[in-house]
Amino acid sequence: MPIPILYYPLSTQNQRVESFETVSNEEQPRIYTTDTLPSASEMDELIWAAYRQIFSEHQILKFTRQRFLESQLRFNQIKVREFIKGLAISDCFRRLNYDVNNNYRFVELCVQRILGRDVYNEKEKIAWSIVICNEGIEGFIDKLVNSDEYLENFGDSIVPYQRRRTILQRNNGEIPFNLKTARYGIEFRDKLVKTQFIWQGAIRRFRPQEQRPRAGDPVLFLNMVYDLNITPKFNRYPTFT
Template sequence: MTFTQPTTTNHSSSLKDREIALHQIYQQILERQPYGCERTLLATIEKDFLTNKIGVKRFVKEFGQSEPYLNTFYYTTSNLKFLELCFKHFLGRAPQHHAEIRVHFDRLVHKGVKQLILDLVDSEEYLKAFGCFTVPHPRQPNCYLSPNVYLESNLLNEEQIGRRGRSLPTLYWRQLGLHCDSGVCHLPETYEDIQTTMAQEDLSQVFKLLQYAPAEQVLTTLSPQQKAVLRQAIIKST
């Protein structure tokens, strides 16, 4: 994972400094610079930011609810993958565990996508990490909950849009023993590889997720062999 010096602005920042910050915001949250037609939709908040009427946090909050952002990520991905991308874009890390995904999935379903963005940017974690003036960026905490969280944050922060698909979050394709580097997930060479790469406890967690996530979105990403493994894990866990 590549970490750079955080970009920060304040009320006395020059126009050039704010233009640099704006470029960094787009790279972090949109993963590219806006197209011409998108900049037309963003003209008002861009002007407010560049003329010091709003700060970084306010701009991030409004941009996250904008059509350019939602068109790029929300309308073109599964809800589960979108949640993972929100963690990447606004908190600079991958989801830590299934419970965290369930909490935010519930917010997305019951409060809507724009409220989800507001909750992330207004969260205590965002405030501690970036405050009101620092552009969100990939973070490297002093410690991680597990080696998997460290690995998944690295994978997520380094991937490009759609590189590993738009359906299955990194947390799940790793647990399912899939190879998704090409954007399309593939099975390991043998069925035995699946059994050895997927612990029963991980399978049980995936099954629990099906109670919260739309089943058709999760199940359509699984092969017949993987569904069979899931069924075996369910039988053993009951």
């Protein structure tokens, strides 16, 4: 029987308050949606925005591209929400974000990139990490994209974006979520700094052939004497009475 999601209080954050800016500026996010029947170039921009939101700009590599999902989205076989889910459960996303972090940091990254906000508190991290333990990564991502919060803010046709980006940047000098490096958390940095030596077998020394002693070399006879381990039966310096 799976454990239900634990209750966690919702702290007051800027993204939960309706916008009060009256003049648009460059800090306000651009909405990418398929409701307006985008052209081919606009669809390219929408797909690029989805990659930038989910993978972050520094994780957009050649092997992260999901051409099959892109083809389905272009031909209206899947919706934007399903495309976002496909990117988040892909093997490359797991390798770049889950394999190099613990569950708590992975929850923080996914909430930031999929729901467009920061986690409320440590209790929310614990609650979602239990979901990962019980249902795996795919079950966790499925609950995020099917949550009421996601549907109310992005629905089926809008690419997720960082909500209330202007206010978040003013508090403590925070940067946008899509510019945070995923793999350099505290645990991963400690793993890089600490040198670990694991010997799988016996240690062997390599000596070049030209440095090996040849037949007749006195070194060979000296080693033979050491191997005999002969102890003298007389005193080297006798005492006279």
